[in-house]
Amino acid sequence: MSDPNDRLPPLNALRAFEAAARRLSFTQAADELNVTPGAISQQIRQLEDYAGTPLFKRTGRSVLLTDAAQASLPLVREAFERISEAGRIMQAPARKGRVMVSCAPSFAAKWLAPKLDGFHREHPDTEAWISADMGLTDFTMADADFAIRYGRGNYDGLKSEKLLDETVLPVCSPSLLEGPDAIRRPEDLRHHTLLHDESSENDPSCPDWASWLRARRVEGVDGARGPRFNQAILVIESAAAGRGVALAKQAIAAADLASGRLVAPFADGSTLIDFGYWLVWPKGRHLSPDVRDFMKWVKTEATKGEIVGV
Amino acid sequence: MSDPNDRLPPLNALRAFEAAARRLSFTQAADELNVTPGAISQQIRQLEDYAGTPLFKRTGRSVLLTDAAQASLPLVREAFERISEAGRIMQAPARKGRVMVSCAPSFAAKWLAPKLDGFHREHPDTEAWISADMGLTDFTMADADFAIRYGRGNYDGLKSEKLLDETVLPVCSPSLLEGPDAIRRPEDLRHHTLLHDESSENDPSCPDWASWLRARRVEGVDGARGPRFNQAILVIESAAAGRGVALAKQAIAAADLASGRLVAPFADGSTLIDFGYWLVWPKGRHLSPDVRDFMKWVKTEATKGEIVGV
DNA sequence: CACTCTTGTTTAGTATTGCTGATCGATCAA
DNA sequence: TTGATCGATCAGCAATACTAAACAAGAGTG
Numbered sequence: 078m079s080d081p082n083d084r085l086p087p088l089n090a091l092r093a094f095e096a097a098a099r100r101l102s103f104t105q106a107a108d109e110l111n112v113t114p115g116a117i118s119q120q121i122r123q124l125e126d127y128a129g130t131p132l133f134k135r136t137g138r139s140v141l142l143t144d145a146a147q148a149s150l151p152l153v154r155e156a157f158e159r160i161s162e163a164g165r166i167m168q169a170p171a172r173k174g175r176v177m178v179s180c181a182p183s184f185a186a187k188w189l190a191p192k193l194d195g196f197h198r199e200h201p202d203t204e205a206w207i208s209a210d211m212g213l214t215d216f217t218m219a220d221a222d223f224a225i226r227y228g229r230g231n232y233d234g235l236k237s238e239k240l241l242d243e244t245v246l247p248v249c250s251p252s253l254l255e256g257p258d259a260i261r262r263p264e265d266l267r268h269h270t271l272l273h274d275e276s277s278e279n280d281p282s283c284p285d286w287a288s289w290l291r292a293r294r295v296e297g298v299d300g301a302r303g304p305r306f307n308q309a310i311l312v313i314e315s316a317a318a319g320r321g322v323a324l325a326k327q328a329i330a331a332a333d334l335a336s337g338r339l340v341a342p343f344a345d346g347s348t349l350i351d352f353g354y355w356l357v358w359p360k361g362r363h364l365s366p367d368v369r370d371f372m373k374w375v376k377t378e379a380t381k382g383e384i385v386g387v
Numbered sequence: 388m389s390d391p392n393d394r395l396p397p398l399n400a401l402r403a404f405e406a407a408a409r410r411l412s413f414t415q416a417a418d419e420l421n422v423t424p425g426a427i428s429q430q431i432r433q434l435e436d437y438a439g440t441p442l443f444k445r446t447g448r449s450v451l452l453t454d455a456a457q458a459s460l461p462l463v464r465e466a467f468e469r470i471s472e473a474g475r476i477m478q479a480p481a482r483k484g485r486v487m488v489s490c491a492p493s494f495a496a497k498w499l500a501p502k503l504d505g506f507h508r509e510h511p512d513t514e515a516w517i518s519a520d521m522g523l524t525d526f527t528m529a530d531a532d533f534a535i536r537y538g539r540g541n542y543d544g545l546k547s548e549k550l551l552d553e554t555v556l557p558v559c560s561p562s563l564l565e566g567p568d569a570i571r572r573p574e575d576l577r578h579h580t581l582l583h584d585e586s587s588e589n590d591p592s593c594p595d596w597a598s599w600l601r602a603r604r605v606e607g608v609d610g611a612r613g614p615r616f617n618q619a620i621l622v623i624e625s626a627a628a629g630r631g632v633a634l635a636k637q638a639i640a641a642a643d644l645a646s647g648r649l650v651a652p653f654a655d656g657s658t659l660i661d662f663g664y665w666l667v668w669p670k671g672r673h674l675s676p677d678v679r680d681f682m683k684w685v686k687t688e689a690t691k692g693e694i695v696g697v
Numbered sequence: 698c699a700c701t702c703t704t705g706t707t708t709a710g711t712a713t714t715g716c717t718g719a720t721c722g723a724t725c726a727a
Numbered sequence: 728t729t730g731a732t733c734g735a736t737c738a739g740c741a742a743t744a745c746t747a748a749a750c751a752a753g754a755g756t757g
Contacts, residue, residue: 084530085467086474088398089715103734116716118735123714127474129481137724138733145477148673152473156466157395163462164396164437167455171439220394363458399744413705426745428706433743447753448704700756707750714743721736727729 086127091153093120094132098142098150162361169365176371177206179221183276183309184354185209187329189225189375196374203367222368223358225375227276230355238372241354241379244327245283246347248339250319260322260342263295270321271303274312277326282351286324289348313339328354354379396437403430404442405463408452472671479675486681487516489531493586493619494664495519497639499535499685506684513677532678533668535685537586540665548682551664551689554637555593556657558649560629570632570652573605580631581613584622587636592661596634599658623649638664664689 096106097117107114125132132146142150180189185207193205208221230237249269253260258268277283284292287300303321306312309329316323317338323330325339327347333339341347356372358364364372406416407427417424435442442456452460490499495517503515518531540547559579563570568578587593594602597610613631616622619639626633627648633640635649637657643649651657666682668674674682 084474085402085471086477087714088402088470091470091473092395092398104732112715113717114734115718115736119715122735124477128477130477132477135723135734137722139724140734143480145480148479149473149476152469152476156469156473159462159466159469160398160401161395163401163459163466164394166459166462167396167434167438167440167442169458170453170455397743414703422744423746424705425707425747429744432706445705445752447751449753450705698757702755703753705750705752708748710746712743712745714741716741717739719737722734724731724733726731 087120087123090120090124090127092157093117094124094146095150095153095157097121097133097140098146098153101140101142103140158361162363166363169363172365174203174367175206176203176367177208177221178371179208179210179224181225181227181354182209182211183313183326183329184225184227186310187313187332191332192378195378196371199374200367200370203370205371222364223356223362223372226355226357228352228355230353232355232357234360235357236360237355237357238376239353240356240376241328242349243353244347244349245277245289245324246327246330246341247289247322247343248313248325248330248334248341249316249322251337251340252319253322254340254342263290263293263343264297266290266295266322267298271298271300272312272315272321272323273303273305274309274324274326275305275307276309277350277352280350280352284324284348284350289324289346292348397430397433400430400434400437401463402467403427404434404456405460405467407431407443407450408456408460408463411450411452413450468671472673476673479673482675484513484677485516486513486677487518487531488681489518489520489534491535491537491664492519492521493623493636493639494535494537496620497623497642501642502688505688506681509684510677510680513680515681532674533666533672533682536665536667538662538665540663542665542667544670545667546670547665547667548686549663550666550686551638552659553663554657554659555587555599555634556637556640556651557599557632557653558623558635558640558644558651559626559632561647561650562629563632564650564652573600573603573653574607576600576605576632577608581608581610582622582625582631582633583613583615584619584634584636585615585617586619587660587662590660590662594634594658594660599634599656602658 093106093110093116096109097103100106100109103117103121104114107117110117121132128145130145131143133140134143178189186209190207193207196205197203225240226232226237227243230239247266249260253269258265260266260269271286273286277285285300286303290298290300304315306315309326312323313325313330313333315321316325317333322342330339334341356375403416403420403426406419407413410416410419413427413431414424417427420427431442438455440455441453443450444453488499496519500517503517506515507513535550536542536547537553540549557576559570563579568575570576570579581596583596587595595610596613600608600610614625616625619636622633623635623640623643625631626635627643632652640649644651666685
């Protein structure tokens with residue numbers, strides 16, 4: 078006898094279908110779901126039996142979606158988005174009192190982590206977990222309640238809210254302000270190592286040493302020389318160690334500037350850049366009270382910094 | 388290692404959850420899914436393990452939803468609605484050229500089925516399947532592309548469109564217009580059996596014999612006597628067989644009136660009632676071209692009837 | 698109060714489903 | 728042509744889901 082259950086497609090097969098359709102590859106889908114390609118193949122076949130029609134056009138080398146697959150895919154996706162979200166909501170009580178935020182590594186270490194104690198004092202019953210990781214993969218977001226990302230704020234499929242602007246300015250150890258090669262004017266940089274931050278390279282508005290020097294018409298200093306680092310924090314730590322002068326992000330350097338571990342040798346050195354820090358989370362995600370509290374606190378901390386900073 | 392899949396709740400367990408939550412009963416959910424209560428119990432436990440928190444409050448006798456379940460349930464439902472719809476879309480190519488309509492039994496037999504040949508002549512490549520069944524259960528709608536229902540048109544969660552109004556009028560076999568007890572005026576009904584249609588009883592606007600007689604100030608006829616039938620068609624067939632006089636629905640009687648198998652003994656006998664015939668289908672369901680063609684044809688047939696009828 | 702009915706739980710055993718690993722065939726690039 | 732890659736297939740195995748039966752815990756009844 079037919080009953081409503083027979084009408085629903087086999088659910089696990091749908092997961093294989095979604096992955097295979099997204100990747101247009103059974104092999105990659107298999108990879109994603111940690112099974113063998115054969116398993117995917119069988120699941121798809123099962124779904125095709127249910128549909129009574131092929132879902133993929135096998136062209137030997139690769140696979141393409143049929144109209145039936147194309148038409149049903151959006152609904153399948155929406156369904157899984159909801160299931161995923163439903164899963165999080167179910168788990169909410171078990172996660173109560175815990176906020177997990179995925180954060181750009183340097184920002185996490187130099188800005189967020191040091192302030193975290195303050196949050197814990199305000200909200201003693203909530204513990205915050207920081208996961209420092211680059212990029213926002215499915216994996217990361219699946220685990221974290223939200224993310225703090227460095228960029229322009231346009232992430233598709235995600236909601237975002239501006240947290241903090243970023244400015245860039247030269248910083249160095251206070252020791253470089255003394256002695257025979259003491260830095261007083263930009264021209265003095267010729268006697269010192271320039272430290273480069275590669276992490277800013279995909280922001281066209283963010284000056285590198287060459288453009289910073291050009292903008293100030295400084296002659297006789299080679300903006301290209303010096304070591305390069307792929308994370309802002311490495312540049313900062315090198316500078317603090319007296320290795321040279323870094324063109325540092327304000328948010329990352331702020332704490333060290335405040336403590337005197339770093340100094341800004343020039344009065345007019347800072348440049349506002351396009352990239353900034355953003356709170357980011359998947360559209361449609363339910364944000365628990367704990368998460369909201371944490372977001373609110375982070376935003377408050379950010380405004381504090383803006384009043385004191387630069 | 389954790390990957391995105393581990394984040395998704397177990398899909399089959401979700402189905403059990405949805406059914407159990409909807410019915411607030413494991414036993415009924417088991418029934419619906421054609422498994423034993425034990426199976427449901429285990430699936431729910433599995434989901435609770437995933438959630439890390441209970442989803443049902445077991446109060447010995449019955450079960451209640453916890454907040455976690457309450458909060459996630461709407462999303463789970465939406466997900467299944469989409470999955471169900473995706474399933475239909477996948478099957479569309481295989482169902483091409485076939486329209487399945489669920490229809491109130493009497494209307495199907497006396498109105499729809501006889502006209503069906505016309506549809507087939509207009510659309511030779513499409514075959515229409517009629518499933519005559521009462522009520523609109525999940526089962527019925529899952530199988531049918533849409534339904535034709537008798538009622539007021541307000542079905543929740545469903546879209547509907549008015550097909551046809553209904554009127555009620557006395558009808559009988561032409562043989563009753565002859566002989567010594569020939570029916571000429573309502574008062575003559577005292578010599579004949581009154582046939583009652585129980586299927587109209589839940590429409591307050593639909594007159595039964597008692598109220599029909601009262602409205603016409605007919606004395607001396609007992610509106611309560613006579614056999615009762617639970618379907619309009621049974622009343623019609625009884626009347627056609629000469630068993631008595633029925634207070635019949637126009638749409639159901641029309642064909643027999645046209646053929647002379649039945650006659651309407653009184654000129655002013657008909658009453659427009661609140662209930663009517665509606666095209667009904669689940670909100671958000673994708674209607675294929677074939678289905679749209681059929682709907683359009685049915686509506687055309689309905690207007691034809693209105694011009695000729697009453 | 699005992700009795701019974703109903704409902705959910707548990708457990709061991711079984712059936713079904715899903716997956717692997719090996720093999721094959723097809724396609725594409727060199 | 729060969730070699731590489733990808734999907735299909737099949738037998739065997741692993742994991743999952745289900746059943747049947749016994750059990751426990753209210754709720755209604757006499």
